[in-house]
Amino acid sequence: MDIKKVAKAGTLESNDIYIMIMPSEEKGIELDLESIVMKQFGEEIRKVILETLKELKVESAIVKAQDKGALDYTIKARVETAVKRAQ
Incomplete structure (x- = not known):
């Protein structure tokens, strides 16, 4: 899937993640991740983002993510939304 334009999803509220693709x-994939829980969950957040992009067949993109303690299903939903908006 090609990323054709800049797209965003999510907020900077607590328990959410802001994704810009x-x-x-x-x-x-170039991934720039900032998180309030980077030490504990940084690798897991990175893994969820990259796996979701792989499932959506995104092969090249620049992704900036600002996490405020989002759970995996929220991360996945925000990435999917940003990708669909970027088509």
């Missing part, structure tokens, strides 16, 4: 000239 942008087209990339290069192959692959």
Whole structure:
């Protein structure tokens, strides 16, 4: 799936995640993640984002994520929404 434009999903409220996805000239996913729980759950959040992009067949994109303690299903929903908005 191609990312054609910049799209956003989510908020900066507690227990949510703000996702911004942008087209990339290069192959692959560039992920910039900030989280209030980075030390405890940073790798898990990164894994959920990357797996969701893989399921949606996104092969190249720049993703910026600001997490405020979101659970996995919220992260997945926000990534899916941003990707669909970016088509």
